[in-house]
Amino acid sequence: MQVSSNKEQMQTPADTRESVTFGANRNKDFSKEPLCLSGKDVTRVFHTGKTTTTAVDHVNFEFHKGELISIVGESGSGKTTLSKMLLGLLEPSAGEIFYRGEPRLIKSGKQKRKYWKGIQAIFQDPFSSYNVFHKIDNVLLDCINMRGGRNLSKDEKIAMMTEACSFVNLKFAELTNKYPFELSGGQMQRLMIARIFLLKPEILLADEPTSMIDACSRATILDMLLNLRNETGMTVIFITHDIGLAYYISDSIYIMEHGKFVESGRAEDVILNPKAPYTKRLISDVPKIHEPWDLSTVG
Amino acid sequence: MAKKMLEVRQLTTKYITRQGEDVYSVDHVSLDIEEGKSLGIAGESGCGKSTLALSLMGYYFPPLHYTSGEIIVDGKTISGLDPDVVRKTVLGSDVAYIPQAAMNALNPTRKVGKFIEDVIRAHELPMDSKQIREMAEKRFALLGLPVEALDKYSVELSGGMRQRVVIAVSTILNPKVLIADEPSSALDVTSQKMVIKMMKDMMAKGLVKSMIFITHELPLLYNVTDDIMVMYAGQIVERGSAKEMVFDPIHPYSRGLMNSILVPEEGTRDVKLTAIPGTPPNLKHPPAGCRFAERCRYATPACKFNQMPIIDIGGGRQYRCGMSVEKLREVYASEQQ
Numbered sequence A: 001m002q003v004s005s006n007k008e009q010m011q012t013p014a015d016t017r018e019s020v021t022f023g024a025n026r027n028k029d030f031s032k033e034p035l036c037l038s039g040k041d042v043t044r045v046f047h048t049g050k051t052t053t054t055a056v057d058h059v060n061f062e063f064h065k066g067e068l069i070s071i072v073g074e075s076g077s078g079k080t081t082l083s084k085m086l087l088g089l090l091e092p093s094a095g096e097i098f099y100r101g102e103p104r105l106i107k108s109g110k111q112k113r114k115y116w117k118g119i120q121a122i123f124q125d126p127f128s129s130y131n132v133f134h135k136i137d138n139v140l141l142d143c144i145n146m147r148g149g150r151n152l153s154k155d156e157k158i159a160m161m162t163e164a165c166s167f168v169n170l171k172f173a174e175l176t177n178k179y180p181f182e183l184s185g186g187q188m189q190r191l192m193i194a195r196i197f198l199l200k201p202e203i204l205l206a207d208e209p210t211s212m213i214d215a216c217s218r219a220t221i222l223d224m225l226l227n228l229r230n231e232t233g234m235t236v237i238f239i240t241h242d243i244g245l246a247y248y249i250s251d252s253i254y255i256m257e258h259g260k261f262v263e264s265g266r267a268e269d270v271i272l273n274p275k276a277p278y279t280k281r282l283i284s285d286v287p288k289i290h291e292p293w294d295l296s297t298v299g
Numbered sequence B: 001m002a003k004k005m006l007e008v009r010q011l012t013t014k015y016i017t018r019q020g021e022d023v024y025s026v027d028h029v030s031l032d033i034e035e036g037k038s039l040g041i042a043g044e045s046g047c048g049k050s051t052l053a054l055s056l057m058g059y060y061f062p063p064l065h066y067t068s069g070e071i072i073v074d075g076k077t078i079s080g081l082d083p084d085v086v087r088k089t090v091l092g093s094d095v096a097y098i099p100q101a102a103m104n105a106l107n108p109t110r111k112v113g114k115f116i117e118d119v120i121r122a123h124e125l126p127m128d129s130k131q132i133r134e135m136a137e138k139r140f141a142l143l144g145l146p147v148e149a150l151d152k153y154s155v156e157l158s159g160g161m162r163q164r165v166v167i168a169v170s171t172i173l174n175p176k177v178l179i180a181d182e183p184s185s186a187l188d189v190t191s192q193k194m195v196i197k198m199m200k201d202m203m204a205k206g207l208v209k210s211m212i213f214i215t216h217e218l219p220l221l222y223n224v225t226d227d228i229m230v231m232y233a234g235q236i237v238e239r240g241s242a243k244e245m246v247f248d249p250i251h252p253y254s255r256g257l258m259n260s261i262l263v264p265e266e267g268t269r270d271v272k273l274t275a276i277p278g279t280p281p282n283l284k285h286p287p288a289g290c291r292f293a294e295r296c297r298y299a300t301p302a303c304k305f306n307q308m309p310i311i312d313i314g315g316g317r318q319y320r321c322g323m324s325v326e327k328l329r330e331v332y333a334s335e336q337q
Helices: A079-087 A109-118 A136-146 A155-167 A187-200 A215-232 A244-247 A267-272 A278-284 B049-056 B083-090 B111-120 B130-144 B148-149 B159-168 B188-202 B217-225 B240-249 B250-260 B326-337
Strands: A035-048 A051-064 A070-071 A092-099 A119-122 A202-205 A237-240 A250-259 A260-266 B006-017 B022-034 B040-043 B063-071 B095-098 B177-181 B210-213 B227-232 B235-241 B311-314 B317-319
Touching: A035 A079, A035 A237, A035 A278, A051 A079, A051 A092, A051 A237, A051 A260, A070 A079, A070 A136, A070 A215, A079 A119, A079 A237, A109 A119, A109 B227, A119 A187, A119 B083, A136 A155, A136 A187, A155 A187, A155 A215, A155 B049, A187 A215, A187 A278, A202 A215, A215 A237, A215 A244, A237 A244, A244 A267, A250 A267, A250 A278, A260 A267, A260 A278, B006 B049, B006 B210, B022 B040, B022 B049, B022 B111, B022 B177, B022 B210, B040 B049, B049 B063, B049 B095, B049 B177, B049 B210, B095 B148, B095 B159, B111 B130, B111 B148, B111 B159, B130 B148, B188 B210, B188 B217, B217 B227, B217 B240, B227 B240, B235 B240, B235 B250, B240 B250
Parallel strands: A070 A237, A070 A250, A119 A202, A202 A237, B040 B210, B040 B227, B095 B177, B177 B210
Antiparallel strands: A035 A051, A035 A092, A250 A260, B006 B022, B006 B063, B227 B235, B235 B317, B311 B317
């Protein structure tokens, strides 16, 4: 077979594979769903000596229940600072974050613990996300105990752990008595998702969960996140610098530049018809398959 | 026919673990690159991409050991030489290597210009400081890098600039083969584009005669290199032109890799990604037969016992599978219906 230059005939295996359904939540209009997290003029300023840095600058957002949101930006755009504020690890310098439509109050330890029951995170580096002294059974057992399963029988607990592991294509029987560092990066990240599966939080914040693993395992992780969202109806906030990945996985996308949201909307609208010059530049800077990659527009 | 810049014949290198076990991470690899061409190497983590890059320099240090095979750069055999000879006569002038964390490789207490001086001195070239400075300024101007960067410390430069400086320093002697191991994976998209543009410029201006580019980002390889080679468990499983490899892969593993491509283009959202199940084999005890058989959905029982030779089907295409090309294409076509 000769590969022709005609675009219609140029198809990657990805273009021609059977379309598998993504579930009912794909391309759904989430704006009618109840609000989960929202923010009004959220700002965070850091002071170092005489210099002040505004990491997050008056951002407004509305994340609805069950929605998969991506926050896309380059290094230093304020993604991580915003995610820390969403997690309640940092307080905004100005503005307010609303949880289920009410102002979020996390001043006291009790309020914080209550809030953290509903929100969980997966971080970039799976290798430093685990306590190296705890075996994998303990990691999962802790999750069951946290969800009030302390008094379940041993068999029930094992059944739950097995179910969670099989959800992420791991075999629980092979993992018992192992330490997290005996797994590969992709397996560790999958185990992280198994934890989330047991905890079933209302909100999951995934901060670049696939940037340290290769393209092949990445597909598996993304698939599992999509399944998890469909099964539990949780809100997933996905933080990434990879715009192709954001387009594939999310319902809505927020583009962040220098601490501000320069564009937001449904994934199709933002990626296929970008309005802001920054979004256009970001998309043009990514190498593509069907369109030529214009190297002449570099600074 | 164009001149061959790099020829590798049945190169095998191994790691010796602390327990004394041999791990053959590069197993009978043969490849060649013509003058002015570039070759991309793709594959999962741990498939031997980076080990191949290290092995191609001809400079081995424990735990990596040379076992057998030949590396010929522009007619000169560099395999099996004494490491000291390799360092003085091969590295930098015949083969230049840019590691993944190159931007962190610069000594923070020395100015950029000094690194260029170091390269010249290491090769014992008869040049004085003034001549070296002139040469460095000329090269930086040619590559579109600010000449002021020569008088700066590495910490004063941004990540993308640091990476470009490292590439400029390591190619100052116009190497015949440039090996770049994930040179842009730690950078954001804009800096990545600048690095790639500079590397392509260097090829076009003939400062670098040929290039090997290693990454697992397939859209990047497709746009940068002429040919793509896919590695799996220390072996080459397929090679072809970039276009053929992306749009018409033959080997089931390459096909699986091409299925994981994510780009911000219309349509990528509508089809679900399909991942390759399972994990690569442990190379301490490689499988007796085809190394991909365990994870291959088309594998027959015989695949697990028969070693697969690499088959050349002409036009620069090679693949390693027990099934014929026609049969594989037939299977793929029937799946789509």
